[in-house]
Amino acid sequence: MKKLFTIILLFIFCKSQAQEDNIVNNQNKHEFRLDAFEALVIPNLEINYEYVIGKYSGTGLAVSISLDDDFREYQAFAIEPYYRQYFLNKKDFGARGLFVEGVLRFAGGENDIFNASNNSVQHENWIDMGIGLVIGQKWVSKNGFVFEISLGGGRYLLNQSDVVGFARGGILIGYRFF
16 A cells, blocks of 8 residues: 555656646747836837747737827827847747847827918828837746837838837736647
């Protein structure tokens, strides 16, 4: 009976150790993040999705919507597809650490045009496309939680707005799924 009990305990211990190894070698490829900085400071809602291609790269899409009418002159919405290359990555589950990101931006907003002849302000909608570069750092915990800090910017190409360039970055939190 003692031997049987010892064998069962040994089996349970080995099985639990193997499950822990699976967590460390997190192979999840889909990551969702929320920009906490923009949500609190600007107020702007930005949601990011990233697909982990491999240990050193990922691609994704960020969608941003302004929650403040005063901010719409700068940007009412933005859709940003991006590609990231990760550097100095020594972990098995990859797509973490220092990264450089190339981003395209499709954005829109409102221009306020003052008409001096009748002292009125007209609102004119704009849509523009831009290209930019971001640098940042991402940390991923063993169980999939993500924390990221990034900063960068770019330039609009079509000159449809009074705004020439844009900023991209923030403090993001999220989770890496399946």
